[in-house]
Amino acid sequence: MKMAVIGAGKWGQALYHAFSQKNDVVIHSRTPREIENFVSLDEALSREYQVMAIPAQFVRSWLEKYFEDRGQKILVAAKGIETATGAFLNDIYGEFVPQQRLAYISGPSFAAEVVQSLPTALMISSVNLELARTFSDALPNYIKGYISDDIIGAEVSGAYKNVIAIASGVCDGLGLGNNARAALISRGLVEMTRFGEAFGAHSETFLSLGGAGDLFLTASSTLSRNYRVGLGLAKGKKMDEILKELGEVAEGVGTSKALQKIAEKKGIYLPIASEVYAMIEKGKDPRQSVRDLLG
Numbered sequence: 001m002k003m004a005v006i007g008a009g010k011w012g013q014a015l016y017h018a019f020s021q022k023n024d025v026v027i028h029s030r031t032p033r034e035i036e037n038f039v040s041l042d043e044a045l046s047r048e049y050q051v052m053a054i055p056a057q058f059v060r061s062w063l064e065k066y067f068e069d070r071g072q073k074i075l076v077a078a079k080g081i082e083t084a085t086g087a088f089l090n091d092i093y094g095e096f097v098p099q100q101r102l103a104y105i106s107g108p109s110f111a112a113e114v115v116q117s118l119p120t121a122l123m124i125s126s127v128n129l130e131l132a133r134t135f136s137d138a139l140p141n142y143i144k145g146y147i148s149d150d151i152i153g154a155e156v157s158g159a160y161k162n163v164i165a166i167a168s169g170v171c172d173g174l175g176l177g178n179n180a181r182a183a184l185i186s187r188g189l190v191e192m193t194r195f196g197e198a199f200g201a202h203s204e205t206f207l208s209l210g211g212a213g214d215l216f217l218t219a220s221s222t223l224s225r226n227y228r229v230g231l232g233l234a235k236g237k238k239m240d241e242i243l244k245e246l247g248e249v250a251e252g253v254g255t256s257k258a259l260q261k262i263a264e265k266k267g268i269y270l271p272i273a274s275e276v277y278a279m280i281e282k283g284k285d286p287r288q289s290v291r292d293l294l295g
């Protein structure tokens with residue numbers, strides 16, 4: 001297949017590496033990079049299949065400024081909920097392209113391991129299962145693809161797990177132990193399922209690769225940027241210092257703000273997400289958050 005990856009951050013470059021195993025792939029990003037097959041925006045948009053690895057909080061502005069609908073089929077690779085509006089990525093991309101031409105990739109996948117061609121399993125979700133299968137078949141032999149039609153469940157789980165990962169980093173940063181982390185992750189899974197069901201997601205999706213799989217991975221490893229945000233919060237660091245040190249996107253920060261807005265508006269009980277929001281936005285003492293969660 002003729003493909004283009006747009007967004008040459010860690011994940012875009014990892015997906016470029018992966019899809020290049022079996023396909024003719026080019027890559028584009030706002031900032032030019034010394035990457036083989038780095039092309040102009042026009043060349044990238046001319047490709048029939050696009051992989052969009054632009055971070056969630058920048059998707060709308062990028063589409064409004066640069067996107068031209070030339071009938072492309074699009075695989076959305078970001079994980080997050082838009083802070084300003086509470087919109088999911090399928091809402092935003094759906095304003096520009098019919099859902100029949102949109103698919104969403106999710107699941108346990110650190111870019112650092114995908115670029116090493118280490119074994120990985122991912123979910124590709126779409127209302128158009130034939131399109132999901134097309135993208136799955138384009139994956140390299142070291143990535144096993146699973147298909148789903150639950151785009152809401154896939155999106156919610158991919159976004160929400162980043163917020164639970166922040167909480168898990170706080171837990172480990174405070175040295176609360178393995179029992180505490182296991183309890184937090186388990187209750188986090190319940191919480192994200194509750195949230196997803198409020199939007200019509202299928203509960204079983206949260207036990208899939210994109211749900212429990214990605215949650216377990218991200219909430220248990222310093223490879224996760226979101227987990228490292230939690231470590232920083234536990235050490236009493238301020239958010240601007242944490243993000244400067246990180247130097248990369250941590251989608252859970254913006255998503256936690258979006259979740260707080262949605263929870264207040266729809267009256268959904270999100271105890272862990274609301275404590276993450278309080279630590280990030282209000283500088284709440286992580287130890288007090290733990291006490292409140294145990295209360």
Ligand SMILES: NC(=O)C1=CN([C@@H]2O[C@H](COP(=O)(O)OP(=O)(O)OC[C@H]3O[C@@H](n4cnc5c(N)ncnc54)[C@H](OP(=O)(O)O)[C@@H]3O)[C@@H](O)[C@H]2O)C=CC1
Nearest residue numbers: 009010011012029030031055058078079110111248249251
């Ligand atoms: N890293 C990982 O392991 C994984 C990440 N993801 C998801 O992929 C998405 C991208 O993350 P990742 O690549 O890791 O992030 P990075 O921080 O590595 O890169 C983000 C990239 O976004 C681009 N960018 C920044 N600001 C803007 C903007 N205003 N408009 C358009 N592009 C912008 C930058 O490229 P430029 O300056 O060229 O525009 C930058 O390189 C996130 O949603 C993340 O959750 C999913 C699975 C794994």
Ligand SMILES: O=C(CO)COP(=O)(O)O
Nearest residue numbers: 107108109110224225226
């Ligand atoms: O989504 C990811 C792994 O599946 C990457 O997680 P982080 O964004 O926390 O690094």
